[in-house]
Amino acid sequence: MATEQFEELVEDFEFLDDWEDRYRHVIDQGKAMDALAEELCVPATKVDGCASQVWLHAEMQDGKLHFDGASDAMIVSGLIAVLRTLYNGLSPAEVLAVDARAEMGRLGLNDHLSAQRSNGLTAMIERVRETALREV
Template identity: 90%
Template sequence: MANAAFEELVEDFEFLDDWEDRYRHVIDQGKSMDALEEALRVPATKVDGCASQVWLHAQVEDGKLHFDGASDAMIVSGLIAVLRTLYNGLTPAEVLAVDARAEMGRLGLNDHLSAQRSNGLTAMIERVRETAAAVK
């Protein structure tokens, strides 16, 4: 149940033959995000369970969720960008219907993240889902 922007990202990843290229593409996704304002890097937006510093900020606009985020690690910033692509513009109910693990698997990410990064990704997905449930 991915949106059009995520489907485009999946297509981009299909052209990348090896994990190194995919890893670089994830990092590039993070570099292309706008910086999260320092005022939003507060305990309320901090995601626990990540080895890196991670902040996720959500806004609701016209009944749809929009997420911004930041991390002190390049790969994690990239994962935030990928999650933004997956979730931004969806209603809370649509966010809750997304099988994020399966969608991330389509990018070939599940098999190549360290256990720590995988745990952090799970924590970020859970934060997004909690936010959607609270708004719904």
Template identity: 90%
Template sequence: MTRSHHEHPAFEELVEDFEFLDDWEDRYRHVIDQGREMDALDESLRVPATKVDGCASQVWLHAEMRDGALHFDGASDAMIVSGLIAVLRKLYNGLKPSEVMAVDARAQMARLGLNDHLSAQRSNGLTAMIERVRETAAASV
């Protein structure tokens, strides 16, 4: 398989992990584990400006461009959503704005087999988080 120029090694590693997990329960648990391993978002960043609307749970995303690359952190009061944030961080962190815009996040998430099993609300929340990341990148293209 050929690697495209903006593929993220950390995300590719995750895709490989997921290939070993046959059933949805295991994948779900693995996503939650990703969230648990993530550093906690500083309380000072849990403010209305970083809150993401459109999610059933509370979600905060702090995205910024540093040295020409995207860095984002996040938190949620729902374990599965924290996990999705961790997964998106693996997909996006460290990319240049143009690379962020080139990522087809839905297609990448589909490689993890996550699209089919998320409830409509979770799916909308995921879309809202992806939009927030893209807005941050678009603002600095």
């Protein structure tokens, strides 16, 4: 199960023939995100397990999860943007039902991220899932 926005992203990726174009598209997604407020870049929102600096700030609005994030690496900012399209607007139960690895695989990300980036992506997914678990 994925959000409508994520399905649109999958369609965008289907038109991009090579990995370099997809990589640039992920980076562009990150550049298009609003900046995370500096006061939210604190130890409590920092995601451990990432090679770069990553902060995720989640909140519930009307029973739906919404999160923002920031990173000091362009590709990681793009991955945060992709995760936002995957999860934002879902209920906690819906978040927990998402097979994020499979969904990211639809974008071809699983095959093209370095081991460090893949571990960081897993850490970000786990942070989102932990947030949802606290709300169930």
